[in-house]
Amino acid sequence: MTLYRRLLIYVYPYRYRLVAAILCSVAVSGTTGYAALLVKPILDEIFVARDTTRLVFFPLLVVLLYVARGFLLYGQAYLMRSVGQRVIRDLRQEMFAHLQGLPMTYFNRQHTGVLMSQIMHDVTLIERAVTDAVSTGLRQGLTLLALIGVAIYRDWVLAMWALLVLPFACLCIVQLGRVLRRLSRRALEHVGALNALVAEVLGNIRVVKGFGREGYENARFRRGNEAYYNVMLRSVRTDEMRSPIMEFLASVGVAAVVWYGGSQVIAGTTTPGTFFSFLTAIFMIYEPLRRLSRINSTIQNALAAAGRVFGLLDTPGEAAEENGKPILPPIRHGLAFNNVSMRYDPNAALVLDNVSLEVPAGNVVALVGTSGAGKTSLVHLIPRFYEPESGCITIDGRDIREVSLASLRSQIGIVSQDVILFDDTVRRNILYGDPQADDERVMAAAYAAYAHDFVMQLPDGYDTMIGERGVKLSGGEKQRLAIARALLRNAPILILDEATSALDSAAERMVQHALENLMKDRTTFVIAHRLSTVRHADLIVVLHEGRVVERGCHADLLATSGPYRRLYDLQFRTQELASDG
Ligand SMILES: Nc1ncnc2c1ncn2[C@@H]1O[C@H](COP(=O)(O)OP(=O)(O)O)[C@@H](O)[C@H]1O
Ligand SMILES: [Mg+2]
Numbered sequence: 270m271t272l273y274r275r276l277l278i279y280v281y282p283y284r285y286r287l288v289a290a291i292l293c294s295v296a297v298s299g300t301t302g303y304a305a306l307l308v309k310p311i312l313d314e315i316f317v318a319r320d321t322t323r324l325v326f327f328p329l330l331v332v333l334l335y336v337a338r339g340f341l342l343y344g345q346a347y348l349m350r351s352v353g354q355r356v357i358r359d360l361r362q363e364m365f366a367h368l369q370g371l372p373m374t375y376f377n378r379q380h381t382g383v384l385m386s387q388i389m390h391d392v393t394l395i396e397r398a399v400t401d402a403v404s405t406g407l408r409q410g411l412t413l414l415a416l417i418g419v420a421i422y423r424d425w426v427l428a429m430w431a432l433l434v435l436p437f438a439c440l441c442i443v444q445l446g447r448v449l450r451r452l453s454r455r456a457l458e459h460v461g462a463l464n465a466l467v468a469e470v471l472g473n474i475r476v477v478k479g480f481g482r483e484g485y486e487n488a489r490f491r492r493g494n495e496a497y498y499n500v501m502l503r504s505v506r507t508d509e510m511r512s513p514i515m516e517f518l519a520s521v522g523v524a525a526v527v528w529y530g531g532s533q534v535i536a537g538t539t540t541p542g543t544f545f546s547f548l549t550a551i552f553m554i555y556e557p558l559r560r561l562s563r564i565n566s567t568i569q570n571a572l573a574a575a576g577r578v579f580g581l582l583d584t585p586g587e588a589a590e591e592n593g594k595p596i597l598p599p600i601r602h603g604l605a606f607n608n609v610s611m612r613y614d615p616n617a618a619l620v621l622d623n624v625s626l627e628v629p630a631g632n633v634v635a636l637v638g639t640s641g642a643g644k645t646s647l648v649h650l651i652p653r654f655y656e657p658e659s660g661c662i663t664i665d666g667r668d669i670r671e672v673s674l675a676s677l678r679s680q681i682g683i684v685s686q687d688v689i690l691f692d693d694t695v696r697r698n699i700l701y702g703d704p705q706a707d708d709e710r711v712m713a714a715a716y717a718a719y720a721h722d723f724v725m726q727l728p729d730g731y732d733t734m735i736g737e738r739g740v741k742l743s744g745g746e747k748q749r750l751a752i753a754r755a756l757l758r759n760a761p762i763l764i765l766d767e768a769t770s771a772l773d774s775a776a777e778r779m780v781q782h783a784l785e786n787l788m789k790d791r792t793t794f795v796i797a798h799r800l801s802t803v804r805h806a807d808l809i810v811v812l813h814e815g816r817v818v819e820r821g822c823h824a825d826l827l828a829t830s831g832p833y834r835r836l837y838d839l840q841f842r843t844q845e846l847a848s849d850g
Pocket of ligand 1: 377614620644646647
């Protein structure tokens with residue numbers, strides 16, 4: 270019921286449309302009744318009175334009546350379904366907006382395909398609840414009440430006998446509905462899982478083909494598909510159980526009437542005429558009842574979907590505690606990590622362990638360490654993709670949790686480890702850094718990122734579509750676009766997470782110049798696997814298993830022969846080996 274009340278909130282803006290639809294359906298019933306009424310005058314006045322003028326008039330009236338009825342039916346259906354469509358449009362929009370505001374931890378837990386299935390599939394089920402419940406439900410419900418009223422008016426004792434089974438019927442409908450809703454929820458979960466599987470396989474199609482795992486993926490899909498099929502079949506069985514149950518209850522009701530009414534007729538208390546007209550009314554009652562029980566299953570499906578949709582909408586987003594937080598002014602003094610510890614999962618090990626780090630504004634900090642040391646995790650705390658478990662990060666002495674998220678992120682430019690581009694033109698991908706920039710600035714950014722030359726060689730230059738996630742570009746080209754995008758953002762804090770890892774040494778050296786220019790007046794965090802690229806940093810921090818094990822400038826660290834020296838020697842030797850080989 271609370272779910273329904275909540276759905277009504279979405280219907281509320283379209284209440285006039287809804288009322289119009291209801292009026293139309295009442296008018297439709299009116300025309301039905303009027304058509305039935307017409308039968309009498311047609312018989313009496315035309316055939317009995319042999320009136321030839323009316324012989325022309327009545328057929329015209331019938332045509333007119335049915336044309337009007339047709340338009341009313343159209344109006345009712347159109348208005349009703351347009352309300353349903355509006356509700357799901359609004360819900361879908363709200364879900365999409367909400368989804369983008371959910372914290373990163375949510376996306377680590379939830380598969381993209383599942384979320385897509387909620388936005389695209391689950392909401393469509395809700396339309397049926399809105400339209401069917403209101404139009405069919407209302408009409409059948411009213412008819413049912415009217416028929417019951419008539420039956421009680423004719424002979425209330427007999428009516429009681431007939432309606433004795435009504436509570437049982439209701440109980441069965443409710444009980445079946447409960448089972449149906451549970452099955453429906455399971456079915457939606459299976460659809461989500463299948464969606465996720467398809468999205469994953471298609472996204473990784475090259476790996477699937479390369480490793481010849483098509484058969485394995487088919488088997489995985491078959492398992493999910495079978496499970497979905499089984500749930501659907503159970504749902505159908507439960508749903509169709511309505512018929513035998515309702516038929517049985519109806520027969521019991523009719524039997525009770527025949528037994529009691531028949532004895533009345535035999536005793537002479539009622540006439541056979543009254544009895545049979547009553548029986549007809551009872552038979553008529555079961556039709557709307559059957560229809561109502563069918564609507565119930567539609568509604569249960571919709572409620573299962575609504576439960577999932579609202580569950581998503583109720584997941585608190587990042588903006589949940591944003592109210593009234595002050596804007597973070599541009600960084601002036603510096604950024605500091607104060608005893609920061611973090612872990613991704615409450616049960617997992619610490620990924621960062623008591624990290625403290627002070628970075629004066631305008632300085633370049635290099636984070637080095639073996640893979641898995643926690644470098645990426647450390648820099649992801651700055652735009653608050655994740656929250657520290659303890660400790661805090663401050664900018665100019667202000668805790669970044671105490672300032673507005675938008676103002677914090679607006680000061681940060683990121684080139685992330687896994688380059689993420691959009692299926693759009695080169696220009697718009699670079700513009701993502703700053704939608705207001707003009708062509709000149711876009712080109713300047715591309716030029717500085719050493720992307721201009723290869724972009725000009727693309728079929729449509731800056732207007733070339735780069736394909737889903739940039740499939741039409743090489744790894745190095747994608748990386749240079751990502752750098753151009755960050756350059757255009759022109760943010761005071763810059764995070765370069767292995768920003769040049771996909772470039773060959775020659776290209777890296779060139780981009781390195783661009784990056785050094787870019788770093789000049791910015792507070793920069795550089796993560797680079799090639800130590801040659803970080804030697805000019807103001808501070809080098811060596812991380813190992815989430816702890817800072819060494820810090821200092823390149824020359825000092827080399828002199829101490831600590832972990833940095835070992836990393837350096839290792840790389841140097843590998844390079845020598847590579848050039849020897
Ligand atoms: N989204 C995540 N969820 C759970 N664990 C993660 C996640 N990202 C990274 N980790 C774990 O955190 C540790 C540090 O990872 P990361 O910061 O990416 O290291 P680095 O960038 O230094 O290679 C690794 O052990 C990794 O398994
Ligand atoms: Mg990393």
